[in-house]
Amino acid sequence: MEWIVAASVLTMLVLSLLRVHVIFAIIISAIIAGLMAGMNMQDTVDMLIEGMGEQANTALSYILLGVFAVMISYTGITTILVRGLIRVLTGKKTMLVLAIAGIACLSQNLIPVHIAFIPILIPPLLSIFDQMKLDRRAVATALTFGLKAPYVMIPVGFGLIFHETIQKGMSTNGIELSVKEIAGSLLIPGSGMIVGLLIAVFISYRKDREPAQLLHTTWNDQKEHEDKVIFTRQHAFTIIAIVIALVVQIITGSLVIGALAGITGMVLFFAVPLKEGDTFVQKGIGMMGTIAFVMLVASGFAEILKNTGAVDALVSASSSMLGENKAIIAFILLLVGLLITLGIGSSFGTIPIIAALYVPICAAAGFSPMAIATLIGTAAALGDAGSPASDSTLGPTSGLSADGKHHHIWDTCVPTFLHFNIPLFIFGWIASIIL
Structure with missing residues (x-):
């Protein structure tokens, strides 16, 4: 039973590396997990479909954010921002990549829109990337x-949710720790990601790269908006609608309600014509629909792994061979966390599973509460970067592949896995030993 997680996750990764679409890779891996657990094909598929409901809210929010993003792009305000970046940063590849990383950072804490900004900001920059011979893998790692x-x-915005989820998971299993202490325990692992970014930008992908050939032909460079460089009242109303969406999202804690508020504001302020509603919806679904559906299928896969007892069996088998050496215990637990998160594709969704299993093992081994928080947070974050089913990789690909010149697995997942999971693992392992 303990090999089910390893076998199914490795199957998903191998199929993805062989360029099988991630949706089919996840479905096949889920079926393999169910069959290995002794379930028949029908029961496995039924459980997969039932588990998809766990991410229905997330999928709907992504679709609505996609529609909102298309509306914003329609107004031409994106052109103003992009031309400003081009004017300041053309020819400065490193600065451009770091600026994109900085903008992406704002999407998690200060302006918590998550991946919704990517389809707005990145596609108009693609031709500039090609002219500069900028390696898009650097942009993927930055995003x-x-x-x-x-x-x-940082325990603000999505960070606050992440840290509070760790706190709740530890509290449920008998260990109390403040959010501030949890944030402190994750500074060292997070520093590993900074190191990974700098390696990607200044070493791995610093050289010029010739633009790739088209993978498919669906790109529309929106030249009809090239002349919209003057800030107008339409742009002012667009900004107001964006602010409304952010405020409503923060107040309600719902991406769905926030996106609906933004869409409603765009229509009521006449920033976009109501008669184009069908076009906005179609393009929004085209932009974010794949991500939404991948998240749904990944949720079904996670449901199969959990309900078959495969995750529990994996950790139980790992704990039986841990011994008393803290360094070995931490190493194995992080390796198990990496495997689990790669399959589930969600840091936030993985925490309750990991906390229930890690806390008793670590407490018995004599780890401090801060060290336990480090292991849980690091294990949850591991695999989010590099997982074919993670929005942290699907989001960047949605923008970078708009012109068909960027591959999800080889140009996003592999680079982010190498540059973030390896330093996260090493720094998190060291932190769990010294804290």
């Missing part, structure tokens, strides 16, 4: 860094 590092280290 994933901004989507992950802030919530790992």
Whole structure:
């Protein structure tokens, strides 16, 4: 039973590396997990479908954010921002990548819109990337860094949710720790991500890279908006609608309600024509629909892994061979966390599972509460970068692949896995030993 998680997750990764679409890779891996657990095909598929409901709210929010993003792009305000970046940063590849990383960081804490900004900001920059011969893998790592590092280290916005989830998971299992202490315990692992970003930007992807050939032809460079460079009342109303969406989202804690508020504001302020509603919805679904559906299928996969007892069996088998050496215990627990999160594709969704298993093992081994928080937070973050089913990789790909020149697995998942999971693992392992 303990090999089910390893076998199914490795199957998903191998299929993805072989360029099988991530949706099919996850479905096949889920079926393999169910069959290995002794379930028949029908029961496995039924459980997969039932588990998809766990991410229905997330999927709907992504679709609505996609529609909102299309509306914002329609107004041409994106052109103003992009031209400003181009005017200041053209020819300065490193500065451009770091600026994108900085903008991405704001999406998790200061302006918590998560991945919704990517389809707005990145597609108009793609032709500039090609002219500068900028390696898009550097941009992918910059975007994933901004989507992950802030919530790992800073307890604000999505970061507050992440840290409170760790706190709740530990409290449920008998260990009390403040959010401030949890944030302090994750500074060292988060620093590993900073190191990974700098390696990617200044070493791995610093050289010029010739633009790739088209993978598919769906790109529309929106030249009809090239002349919209003057700030108008339409742009002012667009900004107001964005602010409304952010405020409502923060007050309600719901991405769905926030996106609906933004969409409603765009229509009521006449920033976009109501008669184009069908077009906005179609383009929004086209932009974010794949991500939404991948999240749904990944949720079903996670449901199968949990309900078959495969995750519990994996950790139980690991704990039986841990011994008393803290360094070995931490190493194995992080390795198990990496495997689990790669399959589930969600840092936030993984925490309750990991906390229930890690806390008793670590407490018995004599780890401090801060060290336990480090292990839980690091294990949850591991795999989010590099997982084919994670929004931290799907988001960057949604923007970078708009012109068909960027591959999800080889140009996003592999680079982010190498540059973030490896330093996260090493720094998190060291922190769990010294704290």
